[in-house]
Amino acid sequence: RFTYNALILALVRGGREKEARRVMEQEMLGTFPPEAFTYNAVIQGFCDKGDLTTGFKLLEDMKSKGVQTNATTHGVILKALCQKGDADKALAYVKSIDSSSEMDVVSYSTLIKLLFKARRVTQACNLFDEMVKLGCKPNAVTYATVVDGLCKAGRVDRGLKAFEQMLDSGCVPNPHCYTVMIDGLCKARKLEKAIELFEKMAKQDCSPDAVTYTTLVDGFCKAGRLGEARKLVNLMIQKGKDPTVVTYGCLIDGFCKKCRVDEALPMVKEMESRGLKPNVFVYGSLINGFRLAGRMDEACNMLTEMNSRGLRPNAFIYTTIVDGLSTVGRMAESQAYFEAMVNNGCVPDAVTYGTIINQFCKHGNMEAAWSVLNMMLKSGMKPEALVYNSLMDGFYRLGKVDRAEQVYKTMAKQGCKPT
């Protein structure tokens, strides 16, 4: 029986869930009574592939065979629903659970994460309170989830409270817990507090890992404190925490944003010498760096280089190039890159079209801008307020107040709030 379970698990992990199911249904069930462990593994296999239909079907099979679902079953199902972002279904599922197989700390944490993801912050917090009330003790993962959820919802203050609550509860924090808090503080522009926490970590016998370092490196970079960012990367090397591609990505982006792309380039060499290959993010930063410096030939060369290295440029990359070329007045080339984008099967997104609209506006080509907006709306895209702002500004500058008003009305109709 253990052998079968081990085999099934191995198949699931290898992405061969169909075989796993066959082994379970046709070989194992003839010899051994069905058990939750096996079903959980197979259900997970299908859910990981996005096939929730089969997942739920197996769940029904399981129940009809009299196999008791357990907390892990719920965890697997909730994880799947979490990835789909289907909070309502998840809540309905939890309601349908009978009391003999309760939720545990993992399934609760999964559901809390899902609710935060669906921006249902109040519900997430209520669920957290509920689990405590029911005697299910939150662990470090639960707290990390809650702190992260609160911070990403713009409630760092409450994130900090939850973090303190974690310490008070006697829960031993791990680097994950600190990292989400540090990240939240950095993004809320409370860098000093983030540094403080980072320094406290080491003292607490919880040394920062590569992600924690990277988070703070990014914090320094976003605050324009590049010297400190660089020093921190040196420190992590010294401490034996190897920087990752993301670490270098943050550092390189920081320099690029400050128009110091020439200092960023040696860092690419440095990362390569450490065995790290620049990825699409790194190229994105570099291309943006050249764009900000008005050096579009070099930006385009970088795109060629990434192609030759087998990296596929995405909408970010193309949008940066399209924008940069337009800004320096190279309209025909800009358009050519937009066409190349489409021809290469890269789908322009709302930012791409927003960029194009903005560029038309800047160049006084308002009718073109207006028609792109309508195209966006027709295809169901939701332009951000800044796109409407750009259009209104463009019409105003040409003295076409009525057209600007028309834009404003469209904006209101789309439910887009003015900024």
Place this chain on the structure above:
RNA sequence: AGCCGAAGCAAGACUUUA
């Protein structure tokens, strides 16, 4: 009873008077 489920980090468009 054999370790089946949960958490963290980076790139693109508006607004600048120098």
